[in-house]
Amino acid sequence: MTDTVQYTSKVIPLLQNNIDTDQIIPARFLKATGKDNMADGLFFDWRYLSDDQPNPNFVLNQAQHKDSKILLAGDNFGCGSSREHAPWALVGWGIRVVISTSFADIFCNNALKNGLIPIVVEPDMHQKIVEMIEEVPDGELHVDLDTQRVFLPDGSFFEFPIDPFAKTCLINGVDQMGYIQSFEDKISAFETQRGITIIN
Amino acid sequence: MTTQQTLFDKIWNSHVVAAEPDAPAVLYIDLHLVHEVTSPQAFAGLRERGLLVRRPDLSLATMDHSTPTVYQSDLSVFDPQAYAQLKQLADNCQEYGIRLYELGSERNGIVHVIAPELGAVQPGMTVVCGDSHTSTHGAFGALAFGIGTSEVEHVLGTQCLLQYKPKTYEVRIEGLLPVGVTAKDIILALLTKIGIGGGTGHVFEYTGSTIRGLSMEERMTICNMSIEAGARAGMIAPDATTLEYLEGREFSPKGEAWEAAVENWKALHSDPDAEYDSSVTLDVGELEPMVTYGTNPGMGMKISGRVPDPDQISNIDQRQAAAKALTYMGLKPGASLLEQHVDVVFIGSCTNGRISDLRKAASVLDGRKVAEGVRMLVVPGSQQIKRQAEAEGLDAKFKAAGAEWREPGCSMCIAMNGDQLEPGQCAVSTSNRNFEGRQGKGGRTFLASPLTAAASAVKGKITDVRTLI
Numbered sequence: 001m002t003d004t005v006q007y008t009s010k011v012i013p014l015l016q017n018n019i020d021t022d023q024i025i026p027a028r029f030l031k032a033t034g035k036d037n038m039a040d041g042l043f044f045d046w047r048y049l050s051d052d053q054p055n056p057n058f059v060l061n062q063a064q065h066k067d068s069k070i071l072l073a074g075d076n077f078g079c080g081s082s083r084e085h086a087p088w089a090l091v092g093w094g095i096r097v098v099i100s101t102s103f104a105d106i107f108c109n110n111a112l113k114n115g116l117i118p119i120v121v122e123p124d125m126h127q128k129i130v131e132m133i134e135e136v137p138d139g140e141l142h143v144d145l146d147t148q149r150v151f152l153p154d155g156s157f158f159e160f161p162i163d164p165f166a167k168t169c170l171i172n173g174v175d176q177m178g179y180i181q182s183f184e185d186k187i188s189a190f191e192t193q194r195g196i197t198i199i200n
Numbered sequence: 201m202t203t204q205q206t207l208f209d210k211i212w213n214s215h216v217v218a219a220e221p222d223a224p225a226v227l228y229i230d231l232h233l234v235h236e237v238t239s240p241q242a243f244a245g246l247r248e249r250g251l252l253v254r255r256p257d258l259s260l261a262t263m264d265h266s267t268p269t270v271y272q273s274d275l276s277v278f279d280p281q282a283y284a285q286l287k288q289l290a291d292n293c294q295e296y297g298i299r300l301y302e303l304g305s306e307r308n309g310i311v312h313v314i315a316p317e318l319g320a321v322q323p324g325m326t327v328v329c330g331d332s333h334t335s336t337h338g339a340f341g342a343l344a345f346g347i348g349t350s351e352v353e354h355v356l357g358t359q360c361l362l363q364y365k366p367k368t369y370e371v372r373i374e375g376l377l378p379v380g381v382t383a384k385d386i387i388l389a390l391l392t393k394i395g396i397g398g399g400t401g402h403v404f405e406y407t408g409s410t411i412r413g414l415s416m417e418e419r420m421t422i423c424n425m426s427i428e429a430g431a432r433a434g435m436i437a438p439d440a441t442t443l444e445y446l447e448g449r450e451f452s453p454k455g456e457a458w459e460a461a462v463e464n465w466k467a468l469h470s471d472p473d474a475e476y477d478s479s480v481t482l483d484v485g486e487l488e489p490m491v492t493y494g495t496n497p498g499m500g501m502k503i504s505g506r507v508p509d510p511d512q513i514s515n516i517d518q519r520q521a522a523a524k525a526l527t528y529m530g531l532k533p534g535a536s537l538l539e540q541h542v543d544v545v546f547i548g549s550c551t552n553g554r555i556s557d558l559r560k561a562a563s564v565l566d567g568r569k570v571a572e573g574v575r576m577l578v579v580p581g582s583q584q585i586k587r588q589a590e591a592e593g594l595d596a597k598f599k600a601a602g603a604e605w606r607e608p609g610c611s612m613c614i615a616m617n618g619d620q621l622e623p624g625q626c627a628v629s630t631s632n633r634n635f636e637g638r639q640g641k642g643g644r645t646f647l648a649s650p651l652t653a654a655a656s657a658v659k660g661k662i663t664d665v666r667t668l669i
Contacts, residue, residue: 016524017517018396018496022635027614031266031281033240033288045637050623074517076397079430079496080635082332083238084348105366105400105432106332110348163364165223176350177249180358183218183226187360190217190228197257198231198320198451199299 005117005145005170007096009069012059013133019073020080021107025089027081038085039092060093069096070141072129076100077118078107087114097143099150101126112166113176117145119160128152145170204471206368207437208403211343211468215326217360224362230325231342232355233311234261234298236289237616238330242353243292251357253296258359260320261293261300264310266616269579269606275303282617296356309582309608312336312550316420317584319449323438323465328355333550333632335426338435339419340442341468343403345433366432367477369402370470373410375485380666382560383418384552384630384649386410387425388490388500390482396498399431402478405470406436410484416445417554424551425632428497437469489665491537492634492647494525499634501537503652503664509533528636529644530624537646537662544627545576545657546639547650548606549613552630553581555588557650561630562594564654564668565601571660576603577619579611603657615640628656 029041046058054061071090077100078086087110090098098111099119111118121129132139132152142151145167151157168174180187205213218226232255239261246253253259266282268275276283286303293300301307307314312333315321321337327344328334330352337344351361373386391398404426411419419436426434443462446452453461488502499522501507510523510533526533531540547553547561558580570576578598580586586608589595595605612619613631615638621627623642630653634645646662655665 017521020496020633020635022633022638026637026641027265027616030237030616031285033285034244035241045641050642076400076430079396080332080427080633082330082334082346082348084241084330084350102397102400104397104430106346106348110350113348113350163224165362176362177251177354177357180226180354180360180362183360186217186226187228187358191255191359194228196230198322199257199260 006143007069008140008142009067010065010138010140011070011072011129011133012065012068013072013130014059015072015074015130017074018076018079021078021083021086022080024078024086025083030083030085035088037092038088042089042093064138067094069094070143071095071098072133073098073100075102077103078111079104082106082110084110084114087111087116091116099126099129112163112170115170117143117162117170119143119150121158121160125158204474206470206474206476207341207405207435207468208343208368209474211324211326212365214324224364226360227326227363229328229355229359229361230258231315231320231327232259232359233315233327233329233334234259234352235265235311235329235331236263236285237265238349239292239352240285240288242330242349242356243296245353246356249357253298253356255359256297259298259356260315261289261298262308262311262314263289263301263303264608265610265614267303267609268617269609269611269619271607279618306583309584310550310553310610312424313553313581313585316340316416317449317582319446319452322446322452322461323442323468328361332427333424335431335434336420336424336550338423338426338433339416340446341435341438341465343433343435346427367402369399369404369431370476370479371404371406372408372479372481373406373484374408374481375410375483377410377484378487380489380651380669381484381487382649382651383414383421385487385490386482386484387422388492388497388647389484389487391425391428391498392490392500393482394429394480396428396496397430399426399429402431404429404431404434405476406434407470408481411436412439415556416441417556420554421551425497428632438465489649489652491652491662492645493529493531493537494522495528495634495636497632497634497647499525500647503537503662507531507533507535507537538664540646540662541626542574542628542656542661543625544621545570545574545653546579546612546627546629546631547577547653548579548581548611549631550581550610551632552650553579553585555585557630558585558589558594559592561650561654562597564651564658564665565603566597568601568658570602570657574657574660576657577606577612578603579606580608582608612639614638628653628662
C-alpha cells in the first residue's frame with residue numbers, strides 16, 4: 001500500500017444531479033460472483049447505443065478521457081441501490097476521484113472502501129471547476145489526499161473534508177476488518193451481556 | 201437531569217461496542233440478512249482471510265433478486281449466471297452454517313418480506329443487509345439500513361460495522377387518509393416534497409396520528425422507501441399494532457421470553473422533549489393517489505395534476521433534470537397523466553408485494569378485465585404470501601382478469617431475472633424506483649400504489665382508482 005495518495009488528471013464532466021447507481025452499473029451486471037470486469041458495465045446504458053455500439057456523445061467515450069481519473073458529477077451522486085459494484089466499476093475503469101456537491105451515504109461508504117475518493121465541494125467551487133473545464137478542457141487537477149487539497153491549473157487550491165479514519169485507512173493501508181477484530185474483547189463482552197440468539 | 205433521547209438514539213447507544221476518537225463507532229448488529237447478489241464477494245473475502253461467520257445464528261439468507269418468477273425445471277439452462285450465483289449462495293450458507301430459504305422452498309421470498317413475516321425483525325434491533333431497502337425493517341422500531349459488500353464481509357466476520365452516527369429527522373404524518381389513498385401515496389408525497397437527497401445523512405422517524413393508524417404492512421411500505429429520500433434508515437416506534445403482528449411468529453420470542461421482550465420494548469419511543477436535527481410535517485387529509493412522472497422517485501405528483509413544464513422551473517439544474525426526464529419518459533410539459541397509455545402493470549416488490557397489497561389490487565380487478573394489450577404481472581413477495589393469496593382466492597381473481605400470477609421474487613422491480621420492460625414500454629409499477637432503465641433498458645416506469653396500478657391495468661391507461669370504487 002502507498003503512503004501517499006495523489007492523482008493528477010483531466011476532469012471528466014458528468015454534470016447531472018442525482019446520478020443513481022442503476023446508471024453507474026445496471027442491475028443486469030450484478031449477476032457476477034467476482035469483482036473482475038465490472039468496468040464493462042460502467043454507465044453501460046449511457047456509454048452504448050441500443051445496438052451496443054459506443055455512444056460517441058458520451059463523455060467517457062471521448063478519446064481525451066481515455067486515461068482520466070477524476071469525475072466531476074452533479075449533486076447527490078450515487079443515490080439509490082447499495083451495490084458496491086458501482087465503485088468497483090468506476091475504479092475498474094480507472095476513476096480514482098469523484099467530485100460532487102454531495103454523495104449518497106451508502107455510495108460514499110462503499111467508495112472509501114475501494115480507494116475511490118469522494119470529494120465534496122461547495123457549489124461555487126463546483127461551478128469554478130465547471131468553468132475551468134469549459135475554458136481549458138485539457139486542464140488538469142491535482143488531488144492530494146494527505147493535505148486534503150485540490151490544486152487547479154492556475155496554482156490555486158481548495159481544501160476538502162474527508163473522514164479522518166477513512167483517510168488513514170487509504171494512506172496507511174489499514175485493514176478495516178482487522179481494526180474491528182482488534183475490539184474482540186469488547187465484542188465478546190457485549191455478546192455475553194446481551195445473550196441474544198434469533199435463528200436456531 | 202435526564203437526557204431526552206430519540207428512538208434512534210436509544211437503539212444506537214445500546215449497540216455501540218466501542219467508540220474511539222476520530223474513528224467511527226463499532227456498532228453491533230443483531231440481525232444480518234443475506235441474499236445472492238451482494239454476498240458472493242464478501243464470502244470470498246472471508247474465505248481468503250480464513251475467517252468463519254461469527255454469528256450464523258444472527259444471520260438469515262434467501263434467494264430473491266435473480267430468481268425466475270416462472271417455475272424452471274432447470275435454471276442452469278434458463279439462466280446459467282443466475283444459477284451460478286444461487287448455487288454459490290447455497291454453498292456458502294452450507295459451509296458457514298447460515299440458514300437459507302432456497303428458491304422454491306416454503307419460506308422463500310424477498311428478503312425484506314420474509315424477515316418480518318418470520319418474526320426475525322424485532323423492536324430495538326440493529327438490522328443490516330447488502331440491500332438499500334433494508335430500511336423496510338425500521339417499521340418495527342429497529343435501526344435497519346443497507347450496506348455494501350465490504351460491510352457485509354465485516355458483519356459476517358465480526359457481527360459489527362464501523363459507522364458514524366447519523367443525524368435524526370422527524371417526519372410527522374398527520375390527517376385522515378382519504379378513500380383510495382394509501383401508504384404508498386404518503387411516501388411518494390413525502391419524496392415529492394423533500395426530494396431524493398432530502399434525507400441524506402439522516403435517520404427518519406415517522407411519527408403522527410396517521411402513522412399510528414397504519415398496519416405493519418403499510419408502515420413497511422413507508423419505511424421501505426426512506427432510502428429514496430437518501431435517508432440512512434426510517435423507523436417507527438413500536439406499539440400495540442407491532443406487538444399484535446409479531447406475537448406467535450416463527451422467530452418471535454415465546455412465553456416468558458415474549459413477556460420480557462414486550463416489557464423491554466416499552467422504552468422504545470422518543471422521549472417527549474427529545475430533539476431531532478431536522479423535521480417536516482405532511483398533512484395527508486387532502487392527499488390524492490400519487491404517481492411519478494419522471495426518472496427518480498422524487499419526481500411525483502397528485503394523479504389529477506399536471507406534469508411540470510421545465511420552462512417554468514427557475515433553478516437551472518432542476519429545469520435540465522425535468523427536461524431530460526420528460527424526454528426519457530416521452531411526456532409533454534404540462535400534460536395530464538390520466539390519458540397516459542400503459543403497456544405493463546407490475547404488482548409486487550419489497551415495497552408493495554405483501555398480502556394487503558395483493559388484496560387491494562384484487563379488489564379492483566374483481567369482476568373486471570385487464571385492458572387489451574396490457575400485460576399485468578402479479579408477483580407475491582414470498583411463498584407464504586402466495587399460499588395465503590391462493591387460500592383467499594386472490595390468484596383466481598387475478599387470473600380471471602387476465603393477469604399473470606407468478607412465483608415470488610424481486611422480479612420486475614430490478615429486472616435481473618428476465619421480467620423486464622422492452623425499450624419504450626410504459627409501466628405502472630408498485631415498486632420503488634423509476635430510474636432510467638431500472639425495469640429494463642429504455643423502459644418507462646410510473647410508480648404508484650397497488651390500487652392505482654390495478655385501476656390502470658383495467659383501463660389500459662393511468663387511472664384514478666377513485667373513479668372505479
